[in-house]
Amino acid sequence: MTRLLHQPDPQLDLVLERIVDVPQELVWKAWTTPEHLKPWFTPAPWKTIDCEIDLGPGGIFRTVMRSPEGQEFPNLGCYLEIVKNEKLVWTNALLPGYRPAPPPAAEVAACGLFLFTAILLFEQHQKGTKYTALVIHKDEAGQKQHEEMGFHEGWGKALDQLVAYMKQH
Amino acid sequence: MTRLLHQPDPQLDLVLERIVDVPQELVWKAWTTPEHLKPWFTPAPWKTIDCEIDLGPGGIFRTVMRSPEGQEFPNLGCYLEIVKNEKLVWTNALLPGYRPAPPPAAEVAACGLFLFTAILLFEQHQKGTKYTALVIHKDEAGQKQHEEMGFHEGWGKALDQLVAYMKQH
Secondary structure (H helix, E strand, O other): OOOOOOOOOOOOEEEEEEEEOOOHHHHHHHHHOHHHHOOOOOOOOOEEEEEEEOOOOOOEEEEEEEOOOOOEEEEEEEEEEEEOOOEEEEEOOEOOOOOEOOOOOHHHHOOOOOOEEEEEEEEEEOOEEEEEEEEEEOOHHHHHHHHHOOHHHHHHHHHHHHHHHHOOO | OOOOOOOOOOOOEEEEEEEEOOOHHHHHHHHHOHHHHOOOOOOOOOEEEEEEEOOOOOOEEEEEEEOOOOOEEEEEEEEEEEEOOOEEEEEOOEOOOOOEOOOOOHHHHHOOOOOEEEEEEEEEEOOEEEEEEEEEEOOHHHHHHHHHOOHHHHHHHHHHHHHHHHOOO
16 A cells, blocks of 8 residues: 655655546556656656666666757666555665665756655546655755756646657557 | 665675574564564664664664663664565665655764665575675765674674574564
């Protein structure tokens, strides 16, 4: 069973909650299959050009994003909890295999790398799926940085892309 | 099924592997029940005076150790993977509920707090249980610090205490 261990903390967490008209199983597929993740994961004109998924506790979740100018940004995460169709948890605070991740170098941090855990909840809903993305940060600075980078717009636009893409697949 | 995602790295990891003449189920009980953890968890004359366990992914694993001089050292961790009787994974790089833990303050780090994940494997063996504790660190400095604190002696002595205690329970 899924369980949510804490209420979101407005100082530390960011939440995107929306009803989407795509079945739960397709939202799951979009998040857990590289082939179906790459087309929607990064708000255009950014692209996700690579993705590696080992869908088990401790498994790798790696993506590479490319900016419109051609700069590449790798992201490396570790899956924590997988409840098929319902809940997916991953973090960049641990490397794959659970090793604590090195703290980001100052110059990397300036490019927006910071530590967080993403808790994704997908619930059946009469209109399709209730989609909740809860992103929990180490501290207020991380939350603020993520918010100012455009969390709500970015994750929201990516979700629009997910919906549009999965309706065709 | 349990799976080990990587071979131990001698520069980053510490391993204690031993056959103990206690059944796998009792080793599990010793690690997952506060009542049965406190008596053995800390090498005497140190004591474990408090323990809180919520045995599920993201659940709390909290202990408080007391030095012979009476100083108290709280430890806060988060369970990652629980395979009954076989595998237990927890880390102090995440707080309970998966929030990335703040990096240790310099003065706390000097007292020995550092980030690691503990992977405990218990396998049935003709003489009892094959016990493997794999502790994986963020970097070589963390591994070295843990080793110099007396990892092998400390975890080994705690395991002796576990065996002696569980034989009576």
